[in-house]
Amino acid sequence: MSQAALKSAETMPMLGGVPMGPTALLALRVVSGVMAAIVSSVIIYTCISDGSPFRMELLTPWMAATLVDFYGLVALICVVLILAEESIAMGLFWCVVVATLGAGALWAWVFLRSVLVLGERDPWARLVLSQERAKGLGYTRTGGA
Secondary structure, eight states: OOHHHHHHHHHSOEETTEEOOHHHHHHHHHHHHHHHHHHHHHHHHHHHHHOOSOOGGGOOHHHHHHHHHHHHHHHHHHHHHHHHSSSHHHHHHHHHHHHHHTHHHHHHHHHHHHHHTOOTTSOGGGGGSOHHHHHHTTOOOOOOO
């Protein structure tokens, strides 16, 4: 490998020890945008075709277990959202959105963060770090696309 290629690989953001460049960032943006649309579309379609999900005949023991599991994950994800956002208010806003709209909202958050926060040369950890925390760890913002 040439010196230029080695230097370029050293300055690239890493994910699992693999250099990640503009193509990987574009892939993250495309996948998160598509997943947000798919998950949201499925939920909207199901609500339109089957009606409200808040009916007693749907509340089986497995549904109760699924709800406990889901909201347990939402609580964990809320910790990440609050730490990632610049303000607690914005983190709480996203917590409410994810708790009410589910995975589609979380995919939308990842998409927005990848567009607005993550630049081509940023480490991927920057996706879940607020500006202040990133600066404290020595990451500088290269800007979104």
